[in-house]
Amino acid sequence: MNAILEFLHSDLFFMIWTTLAKSAGLLGVVLGMVSYTVYAERRVSSLMQDRLGPNRTGFPLSLLGFGIKDWSPILGGLGQPIADAVKLLLKEDFTPAYVKKFYYWIAPALGIAAAIISLAVIPFGSSIAGVPMVIANIGIGPLFIFAISSLGVYGIVLAGWSANSKYPFLGAIRSTSQLISYELALGLSVVPLFLIIGKLNLVEIVHYQVQNGWMLLPGITAGKLPTLSQIVCWIPILISFLVFTIAMFAETNRLPFDLPEAETELVGGYHTEYSSMKFALFFLGEYTAMITGSSLIITLFLGAWHFPGIPDGSMAGWPGVLWGLVNIGVFFTKVFAFLIFFIFIRWTLPRFRYDQLMKLGWIWLFEIALVNIFLTALIVAFVH
Amino acid sequence: MAYQVPRPKLNFAEKIYLPSVIAGLKITLGHLWRMLRGKTHVCMQYPEEKWDSHLPPHYRGAPTLVSDEFGRTRCVACQLCEFICPPRAIRIKPGEIPTKDKFAKVEKFPEQFQIDMIRCIYCGLCEEVCPEQAIFLKKEYAITGTSRAAMMHQKEKLIEMGGIQPGVVNKWNEKK
Ligand code: SF4
Ligand code: SF4
Numbered sequence: 001m002n003a004i005l006e007f008l009h010s011d012l013f014f015m016i017w018t019t020l021a022k023s024a025g026l027l028g029v030v031l032g033m034v035s036y037t038v039y040a041e042r043r044v045s046s047l048m049q050d051r052l053g054p055n056r057t058g059f060p061l062s063l064l065g066f067g068i069k070d071w072s073p074i075l076g077g078l079g080q081p082i083a084d085a086v087k088l089l090l091k092e093d094f095t096p097a098y099v100k101k102f103y104y105w106i107a108p109a110l111g112i113a114a115a116i117i118s119l120a121v122i123p124f125g126s127s128i129a130g131v132p133m134v135i136a137n138i139g140i141g142p143l144f145i146f147a148i149s150s151l152g153v154y155g156i157v158l159a160g161w162s163a164n165s166k167y168p169f170l171g172a173i174r175s176t177s178q179l180i181s182y183e184l185a186l187g188l189s190v191v192p193l194f195l196i197i198g199k200l201n202l203v204e205i206v207h208y209q210v211q212n213g214w215m216l217l218p219g220i221t222a223g224k225l226p227t228l229s230q231i232v233c234w235i236p237i238l239i240s241f242l243v244f245t246i247a248m249f250a251e252t253n254r255l256p257f258d259l260p261e262a263e264t265e266l267v268g269g270y271h272t273e274y275s276s277m278k279f280a281l282f283f284l285g286e287y288t289a290m291i292t293g294s295s296l297i298i299t300l301f302l303g304a305w306h307f308p309g310i311p312d313g314s315m316a317g318w319p320g321v322l323w324g325l326v327n328i329g330v331f332f333t334k335v336f337a338f339l340i341f342f343i344f345i346r347w348t349l350p351r352f353r354y355d356q357l358m359k360l361g362w363i364w365l366f367e368i369a370l371v372n373i374f375l376t377a378l379i380v381a382f383v384h
Numbered sequence: 385m386a387y388q389v390p391r392p393k394l395n396f397a398e399k400i401y402l403p404s405v406i407a408g409l410k411i412t413l414g415h416l417w418r419m420l421r422g423k424t425h426v427c428m429q430y431p432e433e434k435w436d437s438h439l440p441p442h443y444r445g446a447p448t449l450v451s452d453e454f455g456r457t458r459c460v461a462c463q464l465c466e467f468i469c470p471p472r473a474i475r476i477k478p479g480e481i482p483t484k485d486k487f488a489k490v491e492k493f494p495e496q497f498q499i500d501m502i503r504c505i506y507c508g509l510c511e512e513v514c515p516e517q518a519i520f521l522k523k524e525y526a527i528t529g530t531s532r533a534a535m536m537h538q539k540e541k542l543i544e545m546g547g548i549q550p551g552v553v554n555k556w557n558e559k560k
Binding site for chain 1: 400401402405408409411412413415416419420424426427429
């Protein structure tokens with residue numbers, strides 16, 4: 001009995017339950033965000049194309065006796081993600097007879113698992129009542145994300161291979177080659193950042209940005225004039241930001257790099273043979289990967305949860321908790337803004353041709369990232 | 385011989401893609417902005433807004449049975465429409481008009497007349513072929529039902545939808 005009580009008061013138990021609570025909360029927020037990103041995607045894309053998009057499926061307010069029409073310009077369409085989810089869950093889950101069953105079943109889970117796991121190291125807030133708002137505060141955050149998120153390609157490759165039909169297979173092959181050529185640029189492009197900051201821990205990187213201004217906007221966000229070294233370092237950081245963002249687009253299979261899916265060429269790409277919730281898992285995985293990617297960009301370049309003038313959650317008592325929540329809000333607002341940017345790009349650019357894609361990856365991005373490292377090293381050696 | 389796809393020579397600005405990304409964003413965001421200000425003319429919001437008042441007189445909606453000025457259903461159950469209907473949507477069961485009836489001269493009337501609106505293709509051939517001008521395609525187009533039976537328009541429904549339409553066929557009128 002005593003042992004149990006002791007355990008309940010121990011730091012270990014505290015850590016366990018706060019971690020579980022954080023994981024559940026983050027998962028809930030992210031999955032909710034995924035469904036509304038899909039909605040935003042459909043809505044924004046249609047507005048850009050002079051259409052209206054899904055503006056009907058509201059909430060049945062008239063059933064609840066509010067006396068409002070279900071279809072209203074404000075709430076209209078906001079029920080769409082829920083309706084879609086219900087539809088996907090209830091649809092027939094058809095497994096074609098010619099697929100390799102085991103891999104066919106495991107592929108969607110792999111795809112989404114990789115995307116969700118890598119969320120664990122993202123610091124999505126400052127701290128609430130002394131609990132840091134990051135699930136796993138490990139020393140090699142970005143490396144962990146790169147390692148795990150590149151596992152996500154296994155989902156695609158297995159899906160393409162096990163489906164035993166040619167379009168998914170082509171999609172899977174494209175995905176593999178795309179991953180190899182962009183993962184390099186992705187990894188190399190952030191090395192300058194680490195050279196400048198000197199840390200690999202995401203929480204400490206954020207801390208550095210809180211003190212010295214965001215990496216990308218050093219002057220305004222720190223509330224003081226940028227130092228000379230910051231101004232000089234800004235050039236490699238801008239390059240690294242561009243390369244990283246482009247590589248992130250490729251990593252998440254978004255247009256203009258959506259060759260693995262390429263609806264117009266490959267039917268549906270790697271998920272052609274999938275239906276119902278298994279298809280939805282790929283969808284979820286893709287959008288979760290988008291969120292992970294944007295969070296990483298925000299964390300590395302745009303100050304994560306920090307916003308000039310908003311204090312962090314280290315104050316005692318309720319103000320601290322409140323500011324902690326505000327910090328989380330800031331973080332997700334930034335992520336959402338970046339997601340909207342993803343959407344803008346998707347509905348603006350046509351798809352790359354395959355050789356253009358390879359050329360861009362190997363000849364441009366890889367080289368630029370490599371040169372950028374040396375440039376930064378020189379700057380750091382002489383100016384910093 | 386392999387065919388070489390002619391590729392245009394790109395200059396540096398085109399090769400790094402970024403200027404064209406910005407140019408493209410300008411266009412799409414311009415459309416978005418115009419839409420958000422309500423300047424874009426979007427399509428008609430169907431159930432709330434309809435085009436009904438613009439329908440031309442020859443519009444081919446659902447086929448209906450019309451009645452003459454005496455309230456008699458014009459159809460004489462000649463079954464021509466049943467035969468010409470391409471998807472065979474019409475089923476007619478002819479009946480005989482009793483000799484004491486005012487319209488005994490007409491001899492036949494449709495005892496049953498049904499049009500399967502799941503089958504009907506709104507071609508208007510029935511209207512074309514009818515020697516009595518008894519069947520007309522009216523302007524109703526939103527024919528929906530929750531069951532197959534509901535989509536089967538029976539005689540009563542067809543007559544009700546058709547209404548009275550005085551026409552040029554006066555051969556059953558003694559005085560004309
Ligand atoms: S409109 Fe055409 S398809 Fe419809 S009932 Fe008449 S003949 Fe048949
Ligand atoms: S509607 Fe016209 S064509 Fe058809 S059975 Fe009646 S009279 Fe004949």
